[in-house]
Amino acid sequence: MTSTEMTSNEPILTLLLAGPAVADEAPALADGAAEALGAAARLGTPVAVVVGAADALPQLAEAAASLGAARVLTAAVDPAQLGAPVADALAAAVAQEAPAAVLVSHSIEGSDAAGRLAARLRAPLAVDAVAVERDDEGIVAKHSVYGGGFEVTSAATYGPLIVTLRLGAIDHRAEAAAPQVSALEVGASGRPAAAVEGFESVVQASERPDLRSAKKIVSGGRGLGSKEQFALVEQLADTLGAAIGASRAAVDAGYVDQSLQVGQTGTSVSPDLYIAVGISGAIQHRAGMQTAKTIIAIDKDANAPIFEIADLGVVGDLFTIVPQLVQALEARK
Amino acid sequence: MKIVVLVKPVPDTYGDRVLNLETGLADRAASETVLDEITERALEAVIRHAEESAKSGAGDVEVIAMTMAPAESQSTLRKALAMGAASAVHVADERLAGADLVRTAEVLAAALRRAGADLIVAGNGSTDGSGGVMPSMLAELLELPAATRLETLEITADAVRGTRETDGGTMTVTAALPAVVSVTERMPDPRFPALKGIMGAKKKPLEVLTLDDLGAELEALGVELDETASARSIMVAATQRPAREAGEIITDDGTAGERIAAFLADRRLA
């Protein structure tokens, strides 16, 4: 056996959180579970730490195995307590498994848990990674920084590396495994936690793909002019089977929800296709989308900076171009 | 009540941000250093709270701006003072160049312990790409509750409350003080410091601390200052991505929609 094969049996922990509870629907894992397990399978033996409300755990554990967890460790937490309890579970799993790495989705709850874990264990933390790999020295994480302008590789001097993975960045998927589930023994740290007073889930009204992992994205900006007219972006997205994104100006004007903001302070995306409609392409917007494989821009201002990075730039009125494009795409179907 | 706002000097995103490919550190000479926009908004929200408390007689709120950053970024703290913070704390020490997240959290936690805040307010993420984990790390080290990514901020004498957009929904959360919160860009636009504020800022206390000044607090937190004695995250390589080049630019002659459709079909994107 070569040394890489030997090390590749090391346990790689992945934190899998429960997704938001939706009435009348079976419990599901939060976004990013398949990606984290896919990344873990390339580094060693994927061991899932499944954390959620007690009654949801059996179903969540089964889902984790079907996504490739060789073993599943479960821990019940009170969903009304933020932060500390998840870190307690993760710390217990690290103590039990002595993993080579801990992979966590760079979601809101995921990055909060990873931050707490790293601080508690004083363990090296690599955030918002777009890839994790093994090289001669061990496990390394790759990051896309300064709006995709630079790629940086980071590693731990020793000990396990805790990594948060950018949602949508990992394409590899692990093979389904037979469920092998055990309950984790968690000693509560008693660290104070913030309390959840209420939760209103955003019901996914459409079948549209999720912005963070979509292969195609149509984004609209201030050029759309109103919330009603933003429907043009939705039409184009639906014709292409694309997700919807927006500039911060469109979000600030109330055309769409903040969760759809692309850019430096919104989501960073790397789809195969990004169509910018009525977006000038301010540097902070480009920071979140310039690593897309193909970029198409429609803007009436020939000097809009978005054209500097577009593979196809169209100078013209979006209100005539987009309907014609939708029609042409429908005709080709 | 004492509120510390964690402000962060970052390279201006309107400029060219450059990473030194050998050290992996920000090339600070390449672009201007400004206060991260979200931390400026956090400061604005807290200053407004202090002003309202003073007006309504609800009690004195002392606002302290704190940062850990190289010595040359001090002008950003002057700006925080000019906006209305009562005092500022600047942790600056050459030994902290290239500090990883855990080290940064340890040092900020020590400085926060020394300041003795009732509430610590941070931004939910900074534009130089650290990923928004600092508030949770600080809460862990200081053994405080954390309410992260608040879009609204309501501070009372003994608690803090707000709503947060989380994965899949809107959550209302509350934490008893002392606590750590992080806030998003939904906080109010920062004010432009008036001339009076700028002049007044010169007289306000701006304390510069080195690691030696934080010795007792670092020890209480169990911080190992010897770099080889603790595991660290290090940068092992950095490369610059080639700049993206503009492709074909066309002006609509009445057929642009069809041309885009053909372009998509050619590339098998539709």
Ligand SMILES: Cc1cc2nc3c(=O)[nH]c(=O)nc-3n(C[C@H](O)[C@H](O)[C@H](O)COP(=O)(O)OP(=O)(O)OC[C@H]3O[C@@H](n4cnc5c(N)ncnc54)[C@H](O)[C@@H]3O)c2cc1C
């Ligand atoms: C610290 C910081 C962080 C930021 N983070 C983000 C971020 O994450 N994401 C983000 O997007 N922005 C961000 N911004 C804001 C950014 O600087 C821009 O203000 C914003 O991206 C502009 O959005 P826009 O392109 O929709 O609007 P505008 O710049 O106003 O552009 C609208 C465009 O629509 C075009 N247009 C108008 N009508 C038509 C028509 N009929 N047909 C065709 N074209 C038309 C106009 O020519 C114009 O180019 C940030 C700013 C700062 C300072």
Ligand SMILES: Nc1ncnc2c1ncn2[C@@H]1O[C@H](COP(=O)(O)O)[C@@H](O)[C@H]1O
């Ligand atoms: N060096 C620092 N000094 C002061 N505050 C910081 C520092 N680093 C991070 N923060 C705070 O933590 C928040 C999140 O930052 P980050 O984890 O870097 O994205 C920022 O908005 C600041 O409030």
